[in-house]
Amino acid sequence: MSVITLTIDGQAIAIEEGATLLEAAQEVGAAIPTLCHLKGLSPVGACRLCVVEVEGIPKLLPACVTAAAEGMVVHTNTDNLQDYRRTIVELFFAEGNHVCAVCVANNNCELQDAAISTGMTHVTYPYQYPQREVDVSHPQFGLDRNRCILCTRCVRACDELEGAHVWDIAYRGEHAKLIAGLDQPWGTVDACTSCGKCVDACPTGAIFRRGATVAEMERDRAKLEFLAQAREEQQWTR
Amino acid sequence: MDAVTQKVRLATVWLGGCSGCHMSFLDLDEWLFEVAKFADIVFSPVASDIKDYPENVDVCLVEGAVANEENLELLLKVRSRTRILASFGDCAVTANVPAMRNMLGTAEPVLRRCYLELSDGVSHKLPDEPGIVPPLLDRVLPVHEVVSVDLFIPGCPPSAPRIQAAIEPLLHGNTPLMEGREMIKFG
Numbered sequence: 001m002s003v004i005t006l007t008i009d010g011q012a013i014a015i016e017e018g019a020t021l022l023e024a025a026q027e028v029g030a031a032i033p034t035l036c037h038l039k040g041l042s043p044v045g046a047c048r049l050c051v052v053e054v055e056g057i058p059k060l061l062p063a064c065v066t067a068a069a070e071g072m073v074v075h076t077n078t079d080n081l082q083d084y085r086r087t088i089v090e091l092f093f094a095e096g097n098h099v100c101a102v103c104v105a106n107n108n109c110e111l112q113d114a115a116i117s118t119g120m121t122h123v124t125y126p127y128q129y130p131q132r133e134v135d136v137s138h139p140q141f142g143l144d145r146n147r148c149i150l151c152t153r154c155v156r157a158c159d160e161l162e163g164a165h166v167w168d169i170a171y172r173g174e175h176a177k178l179i180a181g182l183d184q185p186w187g188t189v190d191a192c193t194s195c196g197k198c199v200d201a202c203p204t205g206a207i208f209r210r211g212a213t214v215a216e217m218e219r220d221r222a223k224l225e226f227l228a229q230a231r232e233e234q235q236w237t238r
Numbered sequence: 239m240d241a242v243t244q245k246v247r248l249a250t251v252w253l254g255g256c257s258g259c260h261m262s263f264l265d266l267d268e269w270l271f272e273v274a275k276f277a278d279i280v281f282s283p284v285a286s287d288i289k290d291y292p293e294n295v296d297v298c299l300v301e302g303a304v305a306n307e308e309n310l311e312l313l314l315k316v317r318s319r320t321r322i323l324a325s326f327g328d329c330a331v332t333a334n335v336p337a338m339r340n341m342l343g344t345a346e347p348v349l350r351r352c353y354l355e356l357s358d359g360v361s362h363k364l365p366d367e368p369g370i371v372p373p374l375l376d377r378v379l380p381v382h383e384v385v386s387v388d389l390f391i392p393g394c395p396p397s398a399p400r401i402q403a404a405i406e407p408l409l410h411g412n413t414p415l416m417e418g419r420e421m422i423k424f425g
Contacts, residue, residue: 093332100425101328101335101394107425116419121390122331122382129340215425 006072021063021074022050030076033085033117035110035203036151037064038221040228041160046151049088049114052076060084086118094125095174097132097146098204105205106215111149130174137187140194141209148178148206154198161227166192178206200224239296240278246409247296248273249281250326251316253309254336254378255302258395259327260284263299265398276409293319297408299326299391303333304379308372317385322408324389328424330381331392337378345374390416392424 002017011028020043025032035047043064051060055073063076075081092098092111100106132145155167155178166189170179181189198207200219208217226238240247252260264284266273279285280292291312298320304310317323328334339348349364365371381387391404400421407414416422 097338097341099332099334099338100423103425107423112424116423119417119422121392121416121422122325122380122387124382126383127333127337127340127380129337131341 004068004070006068006070006074008074009076015068017068019068021052021054021061021066021068021072024068025052025063025074025076032063032076033114034064035114035149036153038153038157038201038224040225041153041156041201044152044156047088047092047149049085051081051084053078053081082118085114086120089114089118089120090123090125092149093120093123094127095130096149097129102214103147103205104208104212104214105147105217108215108217108219109205110203128174132177135180135186136210137185138192138194139187139210141186141196141199141207143178143180143186143207144205145177146206147204149204150176150178151203153201153203154178154207157197157201157224161224162193162195162197164191164193164195167198197224197227243278246277247280247292247294248277248405248409249279249291249295249298249316249320250283250285251281251291251298251300251302251312252283253300253302253313253330253381254305255327255329256335257283257301259299259301259329259393262327262393262395262398263401266402267398269398269402273405273409291315291319295320297322297324297405299324299405300330300381301326303329303336304375304381304384305336306372306374310375310384313381313384322388323381323385324391324404324408325381325387326391327396328392328394331390332424333378333380334394337380340377344376348374389414390422392422394425 003014004017005012005014006024008025008028009030013024013028015024015027022032032050035049037043037050045062045065048062050063052063053075054061100112135143150169152169158167159165166180168179169176170183171177180186199209200221200223205217230236250260260283280295281288298316300316300323304313325331329336342348353364354362393400403421404414
């Protein structure tokens with residue numbers, strides 16, 4: 001395996017070819033915020049929160065799906081980037097119906113954390129208040145699309161880890177929504193094994209355990225990473 | 239600043255909210271004596287009997303979203319008479335729970351839902367008392383969508399330590415630093 005060298009925030013780093021900028025940045029301890037990324041799942045670059053500046057390239061690049069290349073000079077935390085990231089988070093809040101005060105994931109939500117880390121004190125865009133459906137047809141779990149940011153973590157966790165592929169994104173633009181099966185009530189989807197991996201993957205309170213109320217959400221994110229690694233390394237105990 | 243007492247003229251107002259932010263303000267407990275040392279409270283639902291919002295206010299904490307015509311009228315008056323207007327709590331900052339009715343569209347379907355469809359009583363009618371019950375706005379709005387806002391203090395409610403950290407600098411003519419989980423976490 002060949003090794004490439006690049007510079008991230010002024011630090012020189014050598015890393016295996018094929019690594020992403022996000023992985024390289026983590027090696028040097030540069031904290032790039034992410035939302036759709038989850039270790040153990042394939043990266044998709046859906047949320048754009050991890051955008052970075054690369055000298056000589058006029059546009060911002062998502063670190064999670066950009067391969068590190070020889071000689072790159074990367075900046076991960078400029079004022080410009082922080083502005084873009086805060087804008088992205090504001091747009092998430094304006095686009096959906098995110099009411100932290102009455103959300104199951106309050107205090108344990110990656111969207112809320114992203115708002116804090118990007119310094120969002122208020123949303124400068126007008127709230128859209130879309131009409132979105134809630135699905136509580138599954139006996140154990142619920143889906144509140146008001147809180148969904150379309151990161152597709154659940155889609156990937158169900159497909160790549162569980163192999164059930166219950167979830168998909170249907171429609172486009174502002175009409176895009178998470179669907180179960182063939183756009184049917186979650187509880188009627190035979191493919192669902194009720195494993196709960198989508199619950200552990202969800203960054204917000206969109207997919208939750210029924211019976212949990214405000215700020216009671218708990219997740220086991222490490223389980224997903226463990227499952228992905230277990231297959232690669234053939235180690236089956238945790 | 240009051241010309242005679244040299245104190246900051248501080249006000250708090252309560253728009254479309256649950257008063258939880260004002261309860262949290264009272265949770266400042268003994269630190270309220272510090273507030274009294276440096277500020278005159280010139281208008282407040284919890285700390286003053288004055289009924290009309292006065293002129294020349296230095297700092298005003300605005301709790302609640304803009305949900306009805308009375309809220310709107312008071313807010314416009316507050317803005318025109320206040321130097322530093324702070325959105326105080328999640329309802330003021332984001333419109334929060336009061337704005338969940340916006341998903342039903344305008345005010346009319348909300349009133350119909352509450353007073354007709356879900357009513358147990360026999361006298362089914364919509365509230366209509368001109369001059370007494372203020373009509374709802376079609377959309378509940380966060381304060382900054384109506385007037386300019388100088389400071390945002392999120393939280394449902396903002397904790398007493400957060401309120402103290404936000405207003406202590408204001409009492410001494412400084413601007414608070416609003417960043418980090420302790421200061422800007424919503425909910």
